[in-house]
Amino acid sequence: MTAQPIHPHDPEPRVPRNANGIAEALTGVRRVEFLRQFLASAPEGAEAVLRRWWCEAMLDTDPSGDRITAAALDGTLETTSVADLIARRREAGLPLE
Template identity: 80%
Template structure:
């Protein structure tokens, strides 16, 4: 099963490639990304890009500070996985 954003970004805030990811990160985090990406074996490179794309999306989220605070305070709304699976089934979407 793949997760889809509730509010998709068109165009995405962070392009899904190394240059786009690096541009969205701050100096120290950008260097950490490059070190990890350049050290990755070819079969690991895609995983590194995916992880750092998520980090870059979180870093550039206008509501990021509010969401982080809510998560740390335990007030961030959550949805049980069973509810999400039921919604996907009702919409005729795959749930594997």
């Protein structure tokens, strides 16, 4: 018997993990702000800017985004504790940084 994910993931993320992919996924003021922060960052800070804005772009392009936002505002969004997330990542052999 094999376990299947509750929310299956595409083999490739909706937004490529690079500056071009992020910029293409964002629109308007958010794209401008991403590019401003990325271009202004020192080389050692560029990764943090990319990571933060990749998460924003993934949220912006999530097909379930409106449903999730509504559930959060209604107080019906399913939540989990950080301790549970850390335990799940450890069990899966994923990084904890």
